[in-house]
Amino acid sequence: MxxxxxxxxxxxxxxxxxxxxxxxxxxxxxxxxxxxxxxxxxxxxxxxxxxxxxxxxxxxxxxxxxxxxxRLIPLGSTALTAFGSRSTPELRRLVSELGETANLATLDGDQVVYVGQVPSPHAMRMFTDLGRHVPAHCRATGKALLSQLPDEQIRTILRRTGMPAFTPRTITSPDELLTQLATVRERGWAVDEGELEEGVVCLAVPVPSSIASLAVSISGPAVRVDERVRARAVPLLTKVAADLAAQLDVASA
CATH class of the missing domain: 1.10.10.10 (Winged helix-like DNA-binding domain superfamily/Winged helix DNA-binding domain)
Structure with missing residues (x-):
């Protein structure tokens, strides 16, 4: 208490x-x-x-x-949307450093919903409508969020949603996904490589907060998000995730 x-x-x-x-x-x-x-x-x-x-x-x-x-649902949605807006400076930092679209996402029921975004300055860029829901099993943000849950809860979610294949790379086996999520927990970041959209790479890190379940990510064309960019992206995402968690903790104090 x-x-x-x-x-x-x-x-x-x-x-x-x-x-x-x-x-x-x-x-x-x-x-x-x-x-x-x-x-x-x-x-x-x-x-x-x-x-x-x-x-x-x-x-x-x-x-x-x-x-x-x-009655708590609209309050939670409004709070997350407001926090998504306040996260813009941190997301801009990612775009400035990496040149790719930065996103903030959470789980809404069994799906991922995007609550914050700053687009890449490139003409060819990834864009996701705020409020758009996507399956969790085929997105880096979804994997980062699912990795924070117990395996049995993840299996329950997957039984409800199924694991439809959107591209040949989509993971459609619960066991395979759980194995990958164990790796996410160990190394602290998640990736999807063309699992929802072919030719698109997304890297995500969970926000380490007990206040809300959130993940921060960057996404861009595979031709630009190469190994050099990935090596730079992970520590930057981790730093931004920690800063966002600190904001949440201060707001709840």
Whole structure:
């Protein structure tokens, strides 16, 4: 449970403790488990949970467990979009150094959605509409994001979405993807080489933050994103990802 800060409103703090406890448990929790996770008295939890349900921030399931409510979805989307806009200076730094389009992405349900972008100055460049959803299994950003999840959760996502082949290079085997994700976790960065679009290379690094699941990437034509560019890109992406994580941590403090 978070400590109350001077000047804070106790009831607001406690409501947020409940939401964070449920989020930390994967999105669903029984009342007795909410009490254990939050450390709050049961009568207090009853009052707060009832209010959160009435406002749509929680919903009660048939088995009497509580789940995060739909009212949180637009708030989260708006917050991510706003953060995507604030990430522009960091993305511009990548474009200035590497000359390729820089992106910021997150997982929305089972798919990758782009929330920030600065395009390459080249006439031939990659461009993805902000808000566009793409499958996670065939994009470097998707691999970077999936690498932060347990393997069983990844398998569940892949069972729901399938692994359609977009090019001959697309990985269509869950086991093969999980093997690659183990490598991503070990080395700290992901790549897709023509797996969603032929002739396009994308490099991505997860943003090391517990506040939000994000990945930062660059993408460009394979003829330009050669080994020399890749060697420069990985440390730059890692630095930008760390800076973005620090921004998130400061904002949540």
């Amino acid at each position: 978070a400590e109350n800060k001077p000047g804070g409103v106790q009831s607001v703090t406690r409501a947020l403790d409940i939401l964070e406890a449920i989020d930390g448990a994967g999105g669903e929790l029984a009342l007795i488990d909410i009490a254990a996770a939050s450390g709050l008295p049961t009568p207090t939890i009853h009052r707060l949970v009832r209010t959160l349900v009435d406002r749509g921030y929680l919903r009660q399931l048939p088995d009497r467990r509580y789940a995060l409510g739909s």
